[in-house]
Amino acid sequence: MTTATTTESPRAGELRRLAERAGRDLEDASALDILRWAADTFGPRLCVTSSMADAVVAHLASRARPGIDVLFLDTGYHFPETIGTRDAVAAVMDVNVLTLTPRLTVAEQDAEYGPRLHDRDPDLCCAMRKVEVLEAGLAPYDAWATGLRRDESPSRANTPVVGWDARREKVKIAPIARWTQSDVEAYVSEHGVLLNPLLSDGYPSIGCAPCTRRVAEGEDPRAGRWAGLTKTECGLHT
Numbered sequence: 031m032t033t034a035t036t037t038e039s040p041r042a043g044e045l046r047r048l049a050e051r052a053g054r055d056l057e058d059a060s061a062l063d064i065l066r067w068a069a070d071t072f073g074p075r076l077c078v079t080s081s082m083a084d085a086v087v088a089h090l091a092s093r094a095r096p097g098i099d100v101l102f103l104d105t106g107y108h109f110p111e112t113i114g115t116r117d118a119v120a121a122v123m124d125v126n127v128l129t130l131t132p133r134l135t136v137a138e139q140d141a142e143y144g145p146r147l148h149d150r151d152p153d154l155c156c157a158m159r160k161v162e163v164l165e166a167g168l169a170p171y172d173a174w175a176t177g178l179r180r181d182e183s184p185s186r187a188n189t190p191v192v193g194w195d196a197r198r199e200k201v202k203i204a205p206i207a208r209w210t211q212s213d214v215e216a217y218v219s220e221h222g223v224l225l226n227p228l229l230s231d232g233y234p235s236i237g238c239a240p241c242t243r244r245v246a247e248g249e250d251p252r253a254g255r256w257a258g259l260t261k262t263e264c265g266l267h268t
Contacts, residue, residue, distance in 0.1 A: 042199040045172060049201040052192040061090055061205035064191055068173055068203050069095035075172040076203075077101055078125070079164065079266075082115040083236040085224040086214055087177040088125050090205060096124045101167050101174075104129050105159040106136040107148070107238035115226045122224070130167040132159045148240050152256060159238075164266055165198055173201035178267060179214075180207050182235075183252055186267070211251075 038046070048071070056064050068076050069091075077099040078091045091098045102116050120127035132139075139147060139158065148155040168174055178189045195202040206214070218225060228236050232244035234251035245254040 039199070045199065045201055046194045046196075049192050049194040052201075053190040056191050059191070061209065062093060064203060064205040065091050065094035065175065068175060068192075068201075068205075069098070072171075072173045072201070074099075075170070076175065077168070077171045077173075078175045079103075080116075080119070080177070081236065082112050082119065083226050083229065084177075084214070084218065085115070085119045085123060086217055087175055087206060088119060088123060089221060089223045090217075091175055092124045098125055099171075100125045100127045101164070102127060102129050103160050103163050103167075104131050105163075105238050106132065107159070107240055109228060109236065109239045109242075111227045112236060115224060118224050128167070130163045132163050134158065146240070148238065152241060152259065160266055168198055168200055171200065173203060175203040175205060176267070178204040178207060179209055181210055183250075
């Protein structure tokens with residue numbers, strides 16, 4: 031369990047205790063009920079983040095709170111299919127898609143740090159093009175929902191359905207944390223949820239184009255992310 035720190039504000043302490051209690055109480059709740067709790071608790075200070083690999087959590091959240099803000103980080107390196115999925119979600123779903131961009135364009139970053147920083151220092155590239163952008167984008171909110179699942183990787187195996195994001199002092203909600211890939215596929219089929227076309231083209235985990243490759247049959251679904259490196263996470267969830 032996360033404990034308070036000496037620098038924690040009274041508001042942060044209140045939110046942390048709320049998150050810890052909800053994590054216990056909602057462990058066995060359905061994904062939709064978790065999001066309904068979040069919508070009732072936080073109202074407009076709740077958002078969803080989406081990489082636009084699929085729109086499952088955005089769709090679930092729209093059922094709990096129609097018109098909910100969905101934050102998308104446009105790193106400047108996305109596949110065209112990912113941008114197309116974002117645009118389709120914005121057009122057909124009852125959500126408010128907000129596109130967040132880094133301080134530097136790709137060209138400006140190349141000029142300041144040299145071309146292909148993602149090859150030479152992927153952690154720094156992710157920090158500037160994802161982590162810093164998300165932290166600024168989350169400022170107006172008390173809680174954010176993500177599509178993390180426990181079965182995705184060992185580093186995500188203990189993801190709580192509701193937890194405390196100490197670095198950002200936000201409540202972090204993972205409504206489908208207990209789902210399997212089969213659960214995701216069943217929900218997509220039942221509700222006709224939008225999917226990134228790359229999912230059916232050998233990309234089970236989709237990130238920035240320079241750092242994502244197709245995955246061979248039998249490989250771990252995240253093997254295509256930062257292939258050949260020890261890096262397994264971009265830093266948004268660590």
